[in-house]
Amino acid sequence: ETGVTQTPRHLVMGMTNKKSLKCEQHLGHNAMYWYKQSAKKPLELMFVYNFKEQTENNSVPSRFSPECPNSSHLFLHLHTLQPEDSALYLCASSQGSGQGRNSNQPQHFGDGTRLSIL
C-alpha cells in the first residue's frame, strides 16, 4: 500500500459546489501538509498539522478549510472556489514538522488531486 494516499485523483467542480479532498498516510508520521502546485510556480505551502494541531496557515483564503481528525488523516474542504484555484493539490507527511532535530526529516507526497474549477 502506498505511503500517502489521496482521493479523488481528479475533481471538476463549479464555483458554488462544496467538495472535500482526503489524504491518508500509512507511514506512522505525525506531521501532515497541504500544498498547491500551479503551472510555472513553486509548490505553495497551505497548511501544516503537527500531532493534529494546525501549526501553519500560510494566508490561505477561508474558502479552503482543513481538518485533521488524527495524525493519519487530513482533509481539505472546498467551498465557493474561484477559477484561479484550479491546480494540483498535494498532501505530504513527515516524521516531525521539520523543526529542530526533525529538520532533516523529508516529506513524502501523495499523488495529488487535480482540481478544475468551472
Added chain:
Amino acid sequence: QKEVEQNSGPLSVPEGAIASLNCTYSDRVSQSFFWYRQYSGKSPELIMSIYSNGDKEDGRFTAQLNKASQYVSLLIRDSQPSDSATYLCAVNLGNYGGSQGNLIFGKGTKLSVKP
C-alpha cells in the same frame, strides 16, 4: 523573503552524459536540503537529502552542498531517458530565523535526456 532559485530549463542532455542541476538559496541559516524528482502528472518523489558541506553519493546521483556559497547541486551520471522529469530543490531552515521548519521549494528544473 526566503527564496530558492533554480533554472527552469529545459536542460537537455544526451543519454549516458552527466546532467548537472543547480540550486541557490537566499537564507544562510538553512539546515537541510532535499532533491525531489517529479514526473509529469505525478507527485514529487524524494531522491536525495544532504545536510553537511561536501558530496553525498547514492547510486548514479551525487548531491553537492556548499553552504558558504549557498549552493546545492545534483549530478546524475549515465543519464537515462527515464531520468527525464522535473527536479525540485527544497530547503529547510530548521527552527532558525522564525521559521516553522517548513520546506521552501524552487520552481524546478525540467530535464530531458535524449536517446
